[in-house]
Amino acid sequence: MRLSRTLLPVTKESPADAQIISHKLMLRAGLIRQTAAGIYAWLPLGLRVLRNIERIVREEQDRAGAVELLMPTLQSADLWRESGRYDAYGPEMLRIKDRHDREMLYGPTNEEMITALFRDAARSYRDLPRTLYHIQWKFRDETRPRFGVMRGREFLMKDAYSFDMDEAGARHSYNRMFVAYLNTFARMGLRAIPMQADTGPIGGDLSHEFIVLAPTGESDVFYHSNWERPAELSSVDFDDVDGLQAIVGGYTADYAATDEKRDSAREAEAGEALRQSRGVEVGHIFYFGTKYSAAMGMKVQARDGGEVVPHMGSYGIGVSRLMGAIIEASHDDGGIIWPDAVAPYQVGLINMRADDAACAAASDDLYAKLGGAEGGRVLYDDRDERGGAKFATMDLIGLPWQIVVGPKGLAKGVVELKRRATGEKVELSIEDALQRVAA
Amino acid sequence: MRLSRTLLPVTKESPADAQIISHKLMLRAGLIRQTAAGIYAWLPLGLRVLRNIERIVREEQDRAGAVELLMPTLQSADLWRESGRYDAYGPEMLRIKDRHDREMLYGPTNEEMITALFRDAARSYRDLPRTLYHIQWKFRDETRPRFGVMRGREFLMKDAYSFDMDEAGARHSYNRMFVAYLNTFARMGLRAIPMQADTGPIGGDLSHEFIVLAPTGESDVFYHSNWERPAELSSVDFDDVDGLQAIVGGYTADYAATDEKRDSAREAEAGEALRQSRGVEVGHIFYFGTKYSAAMGMKVQARDGGEVVPHMGSYGIGVSRLMGAIIEASHDDGGIIWPDAVAPYQVGLINMRADDAACAAASDDLYAKLGGAEGGRVLYDDRDERGGAKFATMDLIGLPWQIVVGPKGLAKGVVELKRRATGEKVELSIEDALQRVAA
CATH class of the missing domain: 3.30.930.10 (Bira Bifunctional Protein; Domain 2)
Incomplete structure (x- = not known):
């Protein structure tokens, strides 16, 4: 969604x-x-x-x-x-x-x-x-x-x-x-x-x-x-x-x-x-x-x-x-911090820069690969808002995983994956991030 | 069920x-x-x-x-x-x-x-x-x-x-x-x-x-x-x-x-x-x-x-x-006559002779192959009742398919498959019957 x-x-x-x-x-x-x-x-x-x-x-x-x-x-x-x-x-x-x-x-x-x-x-x-x-x-x-x-x-x-x-x-x-x-x-x-x-x-x-x-x-x-x-x-x-x-x-x-x-x-x-x-x-x-x-x-x-x-x-x-x-x-x-079994979505996808074409394209692609609107696994923050507000919202609503797409990471070919329960963050390729949240 | x-x-x-x-x-x-x-x-x-x-x-x-x-x-x-x-x-x-x-x-x-x-x-x-x-x-x-x-x-x-x-x-x-x-x-x-x-x-x-x-x-x-x-x-x-x-x-x-x-x-x-x-x-x-x-x-x-x-x-x-x-x-x-899309179960399985070991075994096997209790596709009439009452019940509740297991058919290696909407009945091997209702 x-x-x-x-x-x-x-x-x-x-x-x-x-x-x-x-x-x-x-x-x-x-x-x-x-x-x-x-x-x-x-x-x-x-x-x-x-x-x-x-x-x-x-x-x-x-x-x-x-x-x-x-x-x-x-x-x-x-x-x-x-x-x-x-x-x-x-x-x-x-x-x-x-x-x-x-x-x-x-x-x-x-x-x-x-x-x-x-x-x-x-x-x-x-x-x-x-x-x-x-x-x-x-x-x-x-x-x-x-x-x-x-x-x-x-x-x-x-x-x-x-x-x-x-x-x-x-x-x-x-x-x-x-x-x-x-x-x-x-x-x-x-x-x-x-x-x-x-x-x-x-x-x-x-x-x-x-x-x-x-x-x-x-x-x-x-x-x-x-x-x-x-x-x-x-x-x-x-x-x-x-x-x-x-x-x-x-x-x-x-x-x-x-x-x-x-x-x-x-x-x-x-x-x-x-x-x-x-x-x-x-x-x-x-x-x-x-x-x-x-x-x-x-x-x-x-x-x-x-x-x-x-x-x-x-x-x-x-x-x-x-x-x-x-x-x-x-x-x-x-x-x-929702336990996986009851979480409203498994993954929160944050596009840090809705006004950046590359970020939007990469985020849209990730959204589709995570099942898009119909799969029910991903909530996609595609709004034109500040990154800080998006982070706070994602932490507040407590989805198990967060994937953050930003211009700096994209330039290096990576996104940030965060586990809500532990706060642990890692930079991963898009493919690796998808694999981790699919587990 | x-x-x-x-x-x-x-x-x-x-x-x-x-x-x-x-x-x-x-x-x-x-x-x-x-x-x-x-x-x-x-x-x-x-x-x-x-x-x-x-x-x-x-x-x-x-x-x-x-x-x-x-x-x-x-x-x-x-x-x-x-x-x-x-x-x-x-x-x-x-x-x-x-x-x-x-x-x-x-x-x-x-x-x-x-x-x-x-x-x-x-x-x-x-x-x-x-x-x-x-x-x-x-x-x-x-x-x-x-x-x-x-x-x-x-x-x-x-x-x-x-x-x-x-x-x-x-x-x-x-x-x-x-x-x-x-x-x-x-x-x-x-x-x-x-x-x-x-x-x-x-x-x-x-x-x-x-x-x-x-x-x-x-x-x-x-x-x-x-x-x-x-x-x-x-x-x-x-x-x-x-x-x-x-x-x-x-x-x-x-x-x-x-x-x-x-x-x-x-x-x-x-x-x-x-x-x-x-x-x-x-x-x-x-x-x-x-x-x-x-x-x-x-x-x-x-x-x-x-x-x-x-x-x-x-x-x-x-x-x-x-x-x-x-x-x-x-x-x-x-x-x-339930349309397939809303039918409570797709298949009604009738064991004609609950007291016959061969009929019960074949019916139990069919039931498991149709998904059993958890699949939600089959309603299995395993009760010790007359065949006539079982047929009437199945017609009344209107599941799209009926599979009838009886001693005569089993001896020939067949069961009877009935389409509720048309009343059409055919004798088929168990495998063929399973294939038909899976469509």
Whole structure:
């Protein structure tokens, strides 16, 4: 994409009400704009990152055997009366009346709707187990929205729901998501630690929250240094019940706890290996048995002819929130440092002298070789601006690679290649630069 | 995808309240389920079609030079007060109060929000022209929602907005979208005819609606037989002002009109070439000058130092509605016939005898060779069901190709390949069948 043809309103200052670094940088780098309290528009660069995060989440859900569908944003209040949650849910639920005065709401979560849909679709044990998920906008009417997309009101969430014939099956479904989550966050360059969690208003007796380590995160976390081992993708057979349980057991053996859940005995045991940091919650998984299926009268026929009330779990990832978490975990004084996997473009191409024919020709050629407008790999700063402003913009928006084309270098047949994360700069021939960023 | 692992609740009968064929078939084929009046959940198969439609729309918007962003579903009422539309808009607008009693609404369209965003981001003529679009859920509180996704309340729409320095520029932006729309619908296997339209409450003086010919469509349309020429993709340079105008001029020279816009003189002129059919509106484009930019105080600096109020247009495509339109245009007594470009899977693989080891092995092998679970090209009916039910399901869901593996054929070393659109069946070796569906 040519910068002269897209919309990238970067700014030097951030608004006074932006308190945390990810919020400031998202505004300054032209990723988002607030359109109402806690509600944001995603500008072109921000949307590209959001789609990359969403794609990784989707691929790992699919790999774990979950099936995607899409539920609407608005729900009928009657559905929530079936589970008894309509009156129980607090003012975070946005309640709406339509033109016929029917009570509706903007879904903050979808346990009721998925239970109703699957109750109507599933007849017998042959239709189970299933884990169904969607990636859809949710609304929670926070009384004081803040921290940008980290605590917004309209937010994008992946929520999955599992249905099993019994508790053992449900635990396997839970383990599938547990491992899928570790893989999801690792692919985004994040170190995410699952921590035992309270189940809160959703109910149930088994729950983990996944917390990404970020020096500027919202909460204190305590963990064993074993968690500092490099994040690794598990290449697992998700259908292997025992194998998956062993992986989950291995991970949960090492101590990790949020402030509210600290265990002094286990911390003493960890001794010098105990670490403290700050973190951002990016995912939460629950097993809650038959809470919703029983309340909503869902039954399926068992193999022996009897009837069974399915066991359920639910599994959330804050997709839009993840963008804030990634920035909290990966930035410097110059701006954002996108992990390759979620970067809006891989390469920022800077033409230092838009008014110089040779520079323009070499830059245009490089742009084409990097895939041009359609490849989606390169953002080309072809504007007639000062070099300094272009450098600052590129650092701010944090693409993994920068290629700088200037008259002096061109005379020597070289361009400058910079790695954003390290700041390392090298002069290379155009061919070598292309080869390096293709890796 | 294995049918035994997804969610595909097909039914023989359709609910009594489904009046039109696309609504009936979408329910029967397990594409959607209604969750409230005029609000639908998209089940896995329906979501795949929706994503394919969305992808084609996006690719053609990008090709025409439009830039994608994403605006939220909820908007502040104050934004609509700036344009004066908050009080003018009828009860189709879903008005909402949040917990602090602030007036909000579920966006039915986004002229106000995009104008506010671009007003804050654009400073001068250097930032124009721009066409910005998003693909987002909208809500219109129809008093009597019906016809499934054709007249639902929560629906997915692509809406684009162009900003130009003057009317000539705006007409070029309009022409970009005009041609992009023809290409978009042609890629989906639809014959879409642009027809001069009233501009309605959006205002302005230049407008076309794009109507897809479908024998069971909602409205009568009249057109010159020249429109029956095969739909063709225009390979055009969207930056070529005159070239684009010539294409638009060529298309609009042939008579085409909805019932309300008939022109008896032009119909007489067409003589025997006049055709009558029914159609479904799938897109609508408008040029409306400075209506919103002037009302909302948007100005940019001109090249000569003066100030200019940008000229705008807006361009909608009903993404979820298109699924209904495609089915109206392409079905038979057995069910849906998906055009290849939007089909949820290209191949339906039927194992006639799940209990026969040879059939299962050959089917599993074919499934893997067609890409298996991850390739997304094949839906594999591996269930233990009667052959007749499997055939009926495959015809109903309308995948372009069916491959049938049965014990008799296998003994001869062949499978049956069926083309859904024509019903043509041939016996082929497994290798030849794979080659045919790969084309």
